[in-house]
Amino acid sequence: SAVISQKPSRDICQRGTSLTIQCQVDSQVTMMFWYRQQPGQSLTLIATANQGSEATYESGFVIDKFPISRPNLTFSTLTVSNMSPEDSSIYLCSVETTGFPYEQYFGPGTRLTVT
Amino acid sequence: AQKVTQAQTEISVVEKEDVTLDCVYETRDTTYYLFWYKQPPSGELVFLIRRNSFDEQNEISGRYSWNFQKSTSSFNFTITASQVVDSAVYFCALSEPLRDYKYIFGTGTRLKVLA
Numbered sequence: 001s002a003v004i005s006q007k008p009s010r011d012i013c014q015r016g017t018s019l020t021i022q023c024q025v026d027s028q029v030t031m032m033f034w035y036r037q038q039p040g041q042s043l044t045l046i047a048t049a050n051q052g053s054e055a056t057y058e059s060g061f062v063i064d065k066f067p068i069s070r071p072n073l074t075f076s077t078l079t080v081s082n083m084s085p086e087d088s089s090i091y092l093c094s095v096e097t098t099g100f101p102y103e104q105y106f107g108p109g110t111r112l113t114v115t
Numbered sequence: 116a117q118k119v120t121q122a123q124t125e126i127s128v129v130e131k132e133d134v135t136l137d138c139v140y141e142t143r144d145t146t147y148y149l150f151w152y153k154q155p156p157s158g159e160l161v162f163l164i165r166r167n168s169f170d171e172q173n174e175i176s177g178r179y180s181w182n183f184q185k186s187t188s189s190f191n192f193t194i195t196a197s198q199v200v201d202s203a204v205y206f207c208a209l210s211e212p213l214r215d216y217k218y219i220f221g222t223g224t225r226l227k228v229l230a
Binding site: 033042043044048090092094104107111 | 162215218223
């Protein structure tokens with residue numbers, strides 16, 4: 001398993017501003033993922049972040065809105081840009097265990113409220 | 116198409132009752148992995164179990180047990196003698212090698228255990 005921390009744990013932001021969420025892992029991992037969980041909903045994958053390459057975004061998510069950095073094997077950031085109330089969600093990062101059996105472990109999440 | 120269905124949106128039980136959470140999946144692959152996660156009110160996702168498609172043995176871990184049946188494409192989760200601390204949202208997820216092991220989550224089942 002892996003120990004994952006996220007900062008901030010929660011934030012209230014104004015419409016039109018941007019927020020950068022940090023994800024730190026206690027061990028080196030190849031694959032990191034960013035998810036969004038809207039209130040009362042399931043998890044939706046935003047993008048996959050591999051160190052040394054650009055993030056791969058899922059359908060419906062674009063880099064201009066959700067830029068991601070992955071500077072090393074233990075850290076990643078997700079920025080939610082030009083926020084609107086529809087961006088109010090929990091944002092979670094996860095890491096995949098290196099090699100088989102590819103389990104994912106999740107961070108505690110960042111609760112974002114946009115007013 | 117790949118899909119995970121958790122038809123039970125919310126279940127309420129009285130403490131010490133047994134409860135089964137249903138998960139039905141769809142996949143065209145012969146190799147795949149199924150997972151259960153628990154999301155307590157604090158928001159973090161807690162890994163409970165992984166099962167691969169070639170291992171149909173049922174598993175028991177304390178009060179938790181899982182029934183994997185390929186014939187019905189189901190991976191159900193039973194909590195025996197439920198406790199208030201079991202109150203959470205439970206997610207079932209599917210991953211496949213052909214989709215780079217990305218998770219597809221079900222919509223979750225909210226379990227309320229009443230004292």
